[in-house]
Amino acid sequence: MKALRDWNTEDADQYLKSLGLDTGVRQISSAGDGNMNCTQRIVLSNEKSYILKQSSDFCEKYPEVPAPITRLKEEVLFYDLARVNPKLKDVTPNKISFDEKNFLFLMEDLGQGKDFSSLYSGDRISQVDLKAIASILSEIHNTKISKDVVFDNHEMRKLNHAHMYDIPLQAENGLILDEITPGLNDLKDMLVKNSDYTQRVKELGEMYLASGDCLVHGDYYPNSWLKCDEKIFIIDPEFGFQGVKEFDIGVAIAHLYLSDHDEEIVDLFMENYQGDFDKLLSLQFAGVEIMRRILGYAQLPIKKDLENLKNLFELSMKLVIV
Ligand SMILES: Nc1ncnc2c1ncn2[C@@H]1O[C@H](COP(=O)(O)OP(=O)(O)OP(=O)(O)O)[C@@H](O)[C@H]1O
Ligand SMILES: [Mg+2]
Numbered sequence: 001m002k003a004l005r006d007w008n009t010e011d012a013d014q015y016l017k018s019l020g021l022d023t024g025v026r027q028i029s030s031a032g033d034g035n036m037n038c039t040q041r042i043v044l045s046n047e048k049s050y051i052l053k054q055s056s057d058f059c060e061k062y063p064e065v066p067a068p069i070t071r072l073k074e075e076v077l078f079y080d081l082a083r084v085n086p087k088l089k090d091v092t093p094n095k096i097s098f099d100e101k102n103f104l105f106l107m108e109d110l111g112q113g114k115d116f117s118s119l120y121s122g123d124r125i126s127q128v129d130l131k132a133i134a135s136i137l138s139e140i141h142n143t144k145i146s147k148d149v150v151f152d153n154h155e156m157r158k159l160n161h162a163h164m165y166d167i168p169l170q171a172e173n174g175l176i177l178d179e180i181t182p183g184l185n186d187l188k189d190m191l192v193k194n195s196d197y198t199q200r201v202k203e204l205g206e207m208y209l210a211s212g213d214c215l216v217h218g219d220y221y222p223n224s225w226l227k228c229d230e231k232i233f234i235i236d237p238e239f240g241f242q243g244v245k246e247f248d249i250g251v252a253i254a255h256l257y258l259s260d261h262d263e264e265i266v267d268l269f270m271e272n273y274q275g276d277f278d279k280l281l282s283l284q285f286a287g288v289e290i291m292r293r294i295l296g297y298a299q300l301p302i303k304k305d306l307e308n309l310k311n312l313f314e315l316s317m318k319l320v321i322v
Pocket of ligand 1: 032107108110111235236
């Protein structure tokens with residue numbers, strides 16, 4: 001079968017037909033920005049539409065970078081587990097079909113929405129949206145999972161672990177930080193030389209990899225929050241797993257800081273999370289996420305001068321070392 005990125009309207013028609021769905025595709029085009037996978041919107045002449053996502057054994061935007069092809073299966077498993085909870089059924093896309101052989105996931109089109117990546121360029125999150133994002137996260141974590149389910153997502157967690165807890169603090173990792181921001185390499189040295197910091201990062205990495213009971217989204221940051229017609233949806237759980245919920249809480253908090261939101265917004269996020277959580281641990285995970293988004297490969301579309309970065313590093317230290 002042709003790779004999804006090469007499909008034309010006839011290929012999409014054939015595919016829908018094979019599933020017994022309506023045909024008459026008038027358009028197949030990118031569903032929106034993404035790095036890891038190929039995600040297409042299929043629109044029919046009767047105005048029905050679908051989202052079709054395919055994983056391959058490399059990153060779609062960076063074909064030289066390998067990635068576990070099974071990630072789409074893990075994404076589907078997350079939705080299967082999450083959508084047992086009616087509140088999550090309402091805020092995630094419905095699965096229409098998953099072709100395990102070709103790694104093709106056909107899902108409901110939630111609409112031509114907008115993710116929250118504009119927060120990095122100065123947009124401020126509204127209190128209503130923030131409350132929804134906190135509340136949905138607690139629903140994810142509070143979703144009951146049957147005892148016999150194993151949602152380990154080992155390959156993706158291993159990959160993420162390397163990019164969060166390992167590579168960013170390595171002496172030689174192939175990244176030339178001073179090309180990103182002159183002086184950044186010296187800032188990195190400040191962190192690397194602090195053994196309390198590096199030791200705690202290592203321990204947090206082990207906690208991230210440990211098994212647990214909670215359903216975790218695994219990538220709960222602005223690009224996974226989609227707003228369509230004033231309603232918030234959660235997508236892209238390919239890094240999901242069962243484990244420590246504070247990881248998700250920490251990642252979300254980190255991105256509020258990285259997008260220059262005030263402390264009150266971080267507090268409001270935590271206040272609107274329903275249920276118990278370890279605040280200190282969440283903030284430690286936040287500290288690591290802040291660091292890896294500055295020193296690691298997964299750079300954000302943010303322009304920050306050295307002074308801003310220094311402040312974020314100090315924040316990361318304050319959060320991680322307690
Ligand atoms: N069910 C959906 N309904 C509407 N739009 C969607 C849906 N799923 C994905 N999209 C759009 O497609 C974009 C890419 O999807 P997604 O984030 O799942 O891809 P990805 O390749 O895994 O991204 P990344 O590289 O960030 O991991 C989203 O930002 C969103 O705009
Ligand atoms: Mg993704």
